[in-house]
Amino acid sequence: MTASHAPFIAACTELLGASHVLTHDHDTEPFLVDWRKRYRGNACAVLLPADTAEVAAVVGLAHEHGVAIVPQGGNTGLAGGATPDESGAQAVLSLRRLNRIRGIDPHNNTITVEAGVVLAEVQSRAESAQRLFALSLAAEGSCTIGGNLSTNAGGTGVLRYGNTRELCLGLEVVTPQGDIWDGLRGLRKDNTGYDLRDLYIGAEGTLGIITAAVMKLHPAPVARVTALAGLASPHAALDFLAMAQRHAGALLTGFELMSDFSMRLVGRHFPQLRYPFGEPHAQTVLLELSDSESDEHARALFERLMEQAMEEGIVEDAVVAESLAQSQAFWDLREHIPLAQAEEGLNIKHDIAVPISSIGRFIEETDAIIARATPGARMVTFGHLGDGNLHYNVQAPEGVDQKQFLEAFQTPINALVYDQVHAHRGSISAEHGLGQLKVDEAMHYKSAVEVRLMQSIKAALDPENRMNPGKVVRWAQAGTRKENIA
Known part of the structure; x- marks a missing residue:
C-alpha cells in the first residue's frame, strides 16, 4: 500500500470493518496468486464485502479515488483473470462473503444465488428440491457461481445443457460507477431490447461485477x-x-x-x-x-x-x-x-474449440505439425467431443528437461496450435476464458472489426478502465488495430 491509497483504504475500512479489509502480506497472499501459480500480483488491499450494497459502495469509493478493481470468486481460474497486476495499485474485491442462496422456485425451475456460492452447494440445494443444476466441472467444490458466469464455464454437461450462459436467466450486477442493475428476472422470454445479461456473462469482470444470478434448474433424472x-x-x-x-x-x-x-x-x-x-x-x-x-x-x-x-x-x-x-x-x-499430467511434469496446455466435424482432421493435422516441430513431443488430447472443446496439451519428450522444453517451445507451439485453430474457424479459449493469459492472442486472431466492437463496449461501460484492466480486451480508446496489440 502506498500513501496515495490510504484515503481509499480508510474509507473501505469504515464501510466494511477492519477485519474485511486485508492489507498485510500474510493475509493477502492467497488472493494474489492464481490457481496454477503462473501469475503473482500485488494489491493495495483485498476487500471482502458482505452483500450487494457493500459491493456497490466499494466500487463507488474506487471510482471516487481512481482505484482499479479486480473481482475474484473462488480463485480457481486457469487464465489469470482474477489476479491483479504487479503494480500494487489495484484492489482485489473478493465475493466469498456473498454466499447466500436467496430462493428456489420449483415451479419455475430456477434457483437464485449470490456470486460467492460454491457450485457444489448449488448442486446440493437443487438436489434437495428434486431438481438438477446441470453445471458440473472438476473445481465444483471450490469454484463459485460468479466465477462460472464471468468465464462462461463449460464442463461435462454442455452437450445436453449448454455452457453457464445457457443456464442463466437473470443477473444482478454492480456497474463500474457503483450503480446496481437488478436484472434478476426468471424469464425464458424477454424481448425488450439489448440482452445485458449475455453481455456480462463471459466478460470476466471487465464490464461490471456480477453479484447474484437466477439459474435454470431441470427435473432430476431418474x-x-x-x-x-x-x-x-x-x-x-x-x-x-x-x-x-x-x-x-x-x-x-x-x-x-x-x-x-x-x-x-x-x-x-x-x-x-x-x-x-x-x-x-x-x-x-x-x-x-x-x-x-x-x-x-x-x-x-x-x-x-x-x-x-x-x-x-x-x-x-x-x-x-x-x-x-x-x-x-x-x-x-x-x-x-x-492431475496425471501435473505428476508427469510441465506441459503446454490449450483449451480450444473447433467445429465438431473438424475434430478428427484437426487432431491429425496438428499432431503431425507438432511432431515435425518438436520430435518426440507427447500429445495429451482429451475433452468434450460433443461440443467441440478439446484440451490439446503437449508434454515434453521423454527424458528432456521440462523447464527448458517450455522455455524453448511454448511460444512457437502455441502459435502452431492457434494458427490451426484459426484455420478451422475455431476458438483459442473454449471454457477457461482469456484472462491475462490469452488476451494478446485473442487480439491477434480476432478481426479488427471484432476487436473495435469489444473495445467500444468496454469504453462505453467502463470509460476509465477501472474494472479488471488488462484482461479480455486490450484498452484502446481510439480503437485502432495498432493499439490493440501494442
Missing part, C-alpha cells in the same frame, strides 16, 4: 448410465457420437474423448484407477445417458446403441457401468487426466 468405449480414431469417435445422438437424442448428456496416451498417463500415476479394457485403444470415449423413465430403459437403449456400433465396426470394445461406484470410476479416469 437414472444415469455410464459406459466406456474403445475406438480406433477420432474419426470413429465422431461417427459414434452421431450414432449415439440418433439413438439417445436429448438423453445423451456426456460424451468425452480421451487419447491412448491420456489413459496411459492416468495408469502410470494413479494405478488404482483401472482401465477396463485388456488392450489399449487409440481413443476412449466416456458417454453418459440421463433418463427420466427408468434405469432399465436407459440400459436397454445403451445395449442397442453398443450392439449396432460394434456390428458396424465403429466401436472396438465397450463396457457399461454396473453400479454407481463403477460409473464414478469411469469418470475418475477422465477427471484424473489433468
Whole structure:
C-alpha cells in the first residue's frame, strides 16, 4: 500500500470493518496468486464485502479515488483473470462473503444465488428440491457461481445443457460507477431490447461485477448410465457420437474423448484407477445417458446403441457401468487426466474449440505439425467431443528437461496450435476464458472489426478502465488495430 491509497483504504475500512479489509502480506497472499501459480500480483488491499450494497459502495469509493478493481470468486481460474497486476495499485474485491442462496422456485425451475456460492452447494440445494443444476466441472467444490458466469464455464454437461450462459436467466450486477442493475428476472422470454445479461456473462469482470444470478434448474433424472468405449480414431469417435445422438437424442448428456496416451498417463500415476479394457485403444470415449423413465430403459437403449456400433465396426470394445461406484470410476479416469499430467511434469496446455466435424482432421493435422516441430513431443488430447472443446496439451519428450522444453517451445507451439485453430474457424479459449493469459492472442486472431466492437463496449461501460484492466480486451480508446496489440 502506498500513501496515495490510504484515503481509499480508510474509507473501505469504515464501510466494511477492519477485519474485511486485508492489507498485510500474510493475509493477502492467497488472493494474489492464481490457481496454477503462473501469475503473482500485488494489491493495495483485498476487500471482502458482505452483500450487494457493500459491493456497490466499494466500487463507488474506487471510482471516487481512481482505484482499479479486480473481482475474484473462488480463485480457481486457469487464465489469470482474477489476479491483479504487479503494480500494487489495484484492489482485489473478493465475493466469498456473498454466499447466500436467496430462493428456489420449483415451479419455475430456477434457483437464485449470490456470486460467492460454491457450485457444489448449488448442486446440493437443487438436489434437495428434486431438481438438477446441470453445471458440473472438476473445481465444483471450490469454484463459485460468479466465477462460472464471468468465464462462461463449460464442463461435462454442455452437450445436453449448454455452457453457464445457457443456464442463466437473470443477473444482478454492480456497474463500474457503483450503480446496481437488478436484472434478476426468471424469464425464458424477454424481448425488450439489448440482452445485458449475455453481455456480462463471459466478460470476466471487465464490464461490471456480477453479484447474484437466477439459474435454470431441470427435473432430476431418474437414472444415469455410464459406459466406456474403445475406438480406433477420432474419426470413429465422431461417427459414434452421431450414432449415439440418433439413438439417445436429448438423453445423451456426456460424451468425452480421451487419447491412448491420456489413459496411459492416468495408469502410470494413479494405478488404482483401472482401465477396463485388456488392450489399449487409440481413443476412449466416456458417454453418459440421463433418463427420466427408468434405469432399465436407459440400459436397454445403451445395449442397442453398443450392439449396432460394434456390428458396424465403429466401436472396438465397450463396457457399461454396473453400479454407481463403477460409473464414478469411469469418470475418475477422465477427471484424473489433468492431475496425471501435473505428476508427469510441465506441459503446454490449450483449451480450444473447433467445429465438431473438424475434430478428427484437426487432431491429425496438428499432431503431425507438432511432431515435425518438436520430435518426440507427447500429445495429451482429451475433452468434450460433443461440443467441440478439446484440451490439446503437449508434454515434453521423454527424458528432456521440462523447464527448458517450455522455455524453448511454448511460444512457437502455441502459435502452431492457434494458427490451426484459426484455420478451422475455431476458438483459442473454449471454457477457461482469456484472462491475462490469452488476451494478446485473442487480439491477434480476432478481426479488427471484432476487436473495435469489444473495445467500444468496454469504453462505453467502463470509460476509465477501472474494472479488471488488462484482461479480455486490450484498452484502446481510439480503437485502432495498432493499439490493440501494442
